[in-house]
Amino acid sequence: MMLLIMSLNVVAIGELLWDYLPSGKRLGGAPSNFIYHCSKAGSKAFLLSAVGKDKLGNDAISQMKEKNIDSNYIQINDKRTSTVEIKISDGGVPTYNILDDVAWDYIQINKENKILINKADILYFGTLAQRNSYSKRTITKLLSGFKNKKLVVYDLNLRKNYYSKKIIFDSIHNSNILKLNLEELKILTNLKISVKETKEKQLEYLLKKFDLKLIALTMGEKGSMLVTKSEISYLPAIDVKIIDTVGAGDAFTASAVISFANGINLNQIHHKAVEIASFVCSKNGGMPNYN
Numbered sequence: 001m002m003l004l005i006m007s008l009n010v011v012a013i014g015e016l017l018w019d020y021l022p023s024g025k026r027l028g029g030a031p032s033n034f035i036y037h038c039s040k041a042g043s044k045a046f047l048l049s050a051v052g053k054d055k056l057g058n059d060a061i062s063q064m065k066e067k068n069i070d071s072n073y074i075q076i077n078d079k080r081t082s083t084v085e086i087k088i089s090d091g092g093v094p095t096y097n098i099l100d101d102v103a104w105d106y107i108q109i110n111k112e113n114k115i116l117i118n119k120a121d122i123l124y125f126g127t128l129a130q131r132n133s134y135s136k137r138t139i140t141k142l143l144s145g146f147k148n149k150k151l152v153v154y155d156l157n158l159r160k161n162y163y164s165k166k167i168i169f170d171s172i173h174n175s176n177i178l179k180l181n182l183e184e185l186k187i188l189t190n191l192k193i194s195v196k197e198t199k200e201k202q203l204e205y206l207l208k209k210f211d212l213k214l215i216a217l218t219m220g221e222k223g224s225m226l227v228t229k230s231e232i233s234y235l236p237a238i239d240v241k242i243i244d245t246v247g248a249g250d251a252f253t254a255s256a257v258i259s260f261a262n263g264i265n266l267n268q269i270h271h272k273a274v275e276i277a278s279f280v281c282s283k284n285g286g287m288p289n290y291n
Contacts, residue, residue: 006262008121009046010038013139014129015104016049016060016074017082019246019285026285027063028084029104030126030157033247033286037254037276038122039068040290046116048073048142050103056081057103067287073116079103092242092281093220098128098159105132109141117142122261124253126155127171131162140170147176151213153257155250156180158187165191172210177260179216179253203227216256218249218277226256226270233270238278247286252277 014031032047039045047069051057053076060081064071082102086094107129117123123143130136146152154175156168168191172178180188185202188194194202203215207229217225223236255273264272280288 006042008038008043008258008261009119010035010043010122010124010258011046011048011073011116011120012038012124013048013107013142014124014126014135015082016047016051016064017084017102017104018056018060020083020085021244021246021285022086022088023244023284026287027060027067028247028286029082030128030155030247030250031124032064032069033250034124034153034155034254035069036067036287037251038258041254041258043122043258044070046070046073046120048107048113048116050075050077050079050107052077052079052081052103054081056083073113075103075108077103077106077108079106086246088244088246092244094244094246096159098162101132104129105135107135107138109138113138113142117146120150122151122153122257124153124155124257125171125175126157127163127167128157128159130167130171136167140174143174147174151177151257151261153177153179153253155253156184156188157249158184165193169193172206172212176211176213177216177257178206178210178212178214179218179249181249182217182219182222185217199225200227200232203232214256214260216253216273218252220245224252224270224274224277226266226273228266231266233266235270235274238274240278240282242281243284245281248277248280250286251280
């Protein structure tokens with residue numbers, strides 16, 4: 001599905017978990033989905049996360065290795081491995097029941113993590129892994145100061161009440177690429193981080209306010225937008241038979257970011273991202289086989 005282009009070191013920080021879907025148990029978590037699709041694009045993929053000292057944790061690490069994700073930075077602690085119960089609507093849209101106080105809420109900083117971050121070309125993080133002050137502190141310390149040196153991707157990925165205006169504001173401030181969906185754009189407006197305007201004006205406002213290089217907005221069946229300081233691209237959604245949309249946005253982000261890092265033009269970036277997201281929608285789970 002994706003072209004093999006310049007190999008990049010990509011590090012994602014955050015949740016590694018098991019999604020319990022109607023179709024069965026599948027590995028997931030936005031950072032994990034993202035890094036999986038980066039690996040499929042030919043990048044060297046590293047996940048900084050944590051699992052518990054349990055069978056689910058062992059199985060998660062084993063599967064990440066099988067998927068060609070470097071698992072040396074997946075920590076093991078005394079908390080339980082995360083699981084999420086997912087219900088899928090008739091239209092393939094998921095709802096999530098996420099457990100609290102799990103392994104990835106306690107990601108630690110160490111010398112190896114700092115070395116990994118320094119060697120990365122692209123860094124990725126989201127909101128959910130910052131719900132606990134422990135992992136939030138780790139993410140903030142590891143990522144601060146890199147905005148002007150690397151591509152730093154912030155996936156808004158808002159779930160339940162696991163966010164605050166300060167977390168969102170600081171996270172966008174520390175990044176240069178922002179991924180969000182239509183509902184999340186409305187939340188930014190309600191929090192007065194963005195302004196009440198057309199979608200295009202809202203995204204342009206965010207670009208300028210936070211000095212971003214790229215914003216990716218996914219809108220489900222309404223399509224998607226990519227915006228830079230000089231261009232705007234809109235594409236409708238591809239008509240496919242939707243199995244579920246779990247991980248489609250993560251795949252879209254991975255494709256767009258890797259292509260952007262390789263200097264591909266915005267139109268090509270967008271078409272490629274829509275193609276891979278549509279492929280994921282037609283499969284079960286966020287990490288389908290590409291074969």
